Amino acid sequence: MTMDQYAETFREETLELLSELEVGLLELEQNPEDVDVIGRVFRALHTVKGSAGMIGFDEISRFTHEVETVFELVRSGGLPVTGELVNLTLAARDIIREMLDKNLAGESADTEIAEQLVAALRGLVPTQDDFSANGVAETAELIASGDNETSFHIRFRPPANIFHRGIQPLGLLQELTRLGSCKVIAQTDAIPGLDELDPELCYLYWDIILTTEHDEDRIRDVFIFVEDDCELKILPINEDLLAQSGEGGRLGDILVQHGDLSRDDLERVLQAQNKPKLGEALVQAGVVTGAQLDVALEVQAEVKRQKQKREAVEESSSIRVRSEKLDSLVDLIGELVTVQARLSQTTAGQDDPVLNEIAEEVERLTWEMRDHILNIRMLPIGTTFSRFQRLVRDLSQELGKEAVLVTAGAETELDKTVIDRLGDPLVHLIRNSIDHGLESPEARRKAGKPEQGTIFLSASHSGANVILEVRDDGGGINRDAIRDRARSRGLLTSEMETSEAELINLIFSPGFSTVGEVSSVSGRGVGMDVVKQAIDSLRGTITVTSAAGKGTTFTIKLPLTLAIIDGLLVQVAGEKFVLPLSAVEECIELSRQDVANANNRNLIKVRGEIVPYLRLRERFSLNGTPPEIEQVVIAEAMGQRVGFAVDHVIGEHQTVIKALGQMYRNVKGLSGATILGDGTVALILDLPPLVQDAEADERILTDSIH
């Protein structure tokens, strides 16, 4: 923007300066070392640049700056005046002249020629380091930073001779008051007696509590002209002070921080203090002045205000809700999911596009809402992780091992209920890793490993599941020991072929323990089977992998939430049941012929592998005869593949889990109930106890036969 009212003055002045420049340059051609002339040439360029910049002729200003920069170098003796320099500068003068006319007419000059000239001028300069400086660089804009108000305690002690620099402290203080709400306290303790007082000196200093939306730099700007000579402390009144104590920062600490009180004096007065008010005691002891105390009290009050404000903000940004309320919300969304399923089922049978569209929309909203509500119950698992650090430290000491716990994914979120119930199994796994997994420091040294073993505990998301890993860099699981133990326990017959994975997963079988002597750590009554059960009850799975000499990894896979699961809906004798889909591997048909081929034993061949199955009809004492072709749902339970024979497999079902309640608390093999789309209730199977019971019965039968 050109300031038109100055244009004519500027034109006249510039023309005058340009002819001065021309004369000067011609003189330099004769006397290249005439300092006065060099000064005149420089000043002419400098003034053109300044004036042009001032009234918005940026093109002239920028270009002249380049020329001026070269002449600044000449003036300081860094560059000799040569014929070439004079020629280039004369050319530059002509360009400025042209720019002047063009710019005054509102046009731009030929930038190409200008650029070429600038390049040529730069070519004369030996080093080109600082040529990027822009002649029309903006002076610092005074911009407010953000909307948030912060408070500062400012201690401003001007130099005693401030009046001799023509500066009134009052002006600075007034400027501060424009930045925000301000409380100014004058400190008079440095005023000497009348006989020593020099009326031309400033003895006062000030404390200012400023609450402003500007930042510290803006405050500093106010003092920019005296900053180098004055004492200026700008302390944000903030969290740090809040952290010092619950009640708005202790008064004594604030005074010490301000430099108004020594720590020693504070301690002395604190000890001698018999009054309730520290402030009064300090003033009375003469270690602080009343005004200094006022400031500290003001800061303290401000801290308190801020704390209240922060708490108010925190309260409004997050609210505490009783978990019962969330539970009832989860119940309600469960009902909604159920009703929505009914709606979809009902509308699906009808040829009404409008109704179907509504049903689909309701379905979408319902699932969205479900996700949000379940998400409310999610907590980061890290709260559980922290307690394990101590555990690892104590245990490794007790066992004479060196171990460090490394955790990852502490921010991974899981349903609160799951987290609560995960603690014990994790403790057990970590104990196991230190006790059985990690070798002694000597053994590790011999194996070429660092003496300190590492336990890795990590959590991560994987689809609708959370994966937890407990990994050690120990010796790995001894497979032979497991095989021997499994045989002696009858978990494995000598002719049974087992894969590596199946073998080591036997450690989850009930009553399994590979270490002969009972150690005080892992041998305390619970084995891996208990861990397995705990994970099962969370509808999760646990597997183990191990590499000899390298270590062992336990992997726990958990559903994100307990309230709703993916289920497989099946039917037996007209009753419907739900199996947790996470455990289901596949479904296989079972014909009467298959049963006959297996000699009526409950065994089925699944791709070459013999899998035992149990009949839900039998286990639940249900009436009726099975259909010609039954279905066997192959699932993973108790660390093995087990089939569940049912009449029909209906399909997948989003299952909202309802407790069966107190009256059925002793019923085994059921983990709850769910309401189906048609409004009836289906029972949810708890597979591990079903398998356990079946095995127990089998044993009783086998025992009675022999």
Next chain:
Amino acid sequence: MAKKIMAVDDSATIRQVLSFTLQGAGFEVIEAEDGQAALEKLANDPPDMLITDLNMPRMDGIQLIREVRQSSWGKFIPILMLTTESQEAKKQEGKAAGASAWLVKPFKPEQLLAIINVVLL
């Protein structure tokens, strides 16, 4: 009564910008084209504030500030010096001579008035 400010600069354009801006803000402005001219006018009619360029013929701004501070009337008056980006050393020299504040050219009228607000009561 309107406060009186003396504006010293060898550039007529800048003097005009200063005058226009300051008069618009209600100040009375006396112009001078260099330090020598300023001193001659100041002695008879001391202003409430002085704004001076640094690089001027005859007497530069630094010398002018020194003279003013040593005078009987100019001990405490606010002095604003106009500098450019490249004049850091000059700025320090001016401060040592007794300048109250400085303003980097080119400036906007608002910036000038903002500084006057701080240094001139």
Next chain:
Amino acid sequence: MEYLTFKLDGDEFAVDVLKTREIVDLRTVTKVPQSPDFMLGVINLRGSVVPVIDLRLKFGMEKVAAGQSTSIVVMDVLVGGETLIVGAMVDSVEEVLGLDDSQIEPAPRIGTRLNTEFIKGMGKQDEQFLIILDIDRVFSTDELAMVQGAAEQPAFAE
């Protein structure tokens, strides 16, 4: 005090009306395996899973096919200090009636078909006797323990 009365095998029973929540028509009951016969199963009561007891079987009466008037009385029952919502299947629901304490006599030691522990007293109305039930006792923990007993029985079909 007011009582809700209902019929079971020709006899009229009464429960404190304050213990009752609602009366619902018989609906599909899902049998829970390994539970005694008198525990009919669970129903869907507006999204909640509520257990239902067949009071006939509970009181040792003969099982009959459900009829038109068969109803489920949903009640709050105090078991082991905890309030449970339980449905009781009855032949028919009769009425709500008020009875003074004077109209109630203590339970006879003999002459009723059921455990006298379950009986709070006998009410008399129009020459007809009402058996006033202590419904919390009917569902007492001792009684519920039967579920466990049942669960421990071998559950094989053969």
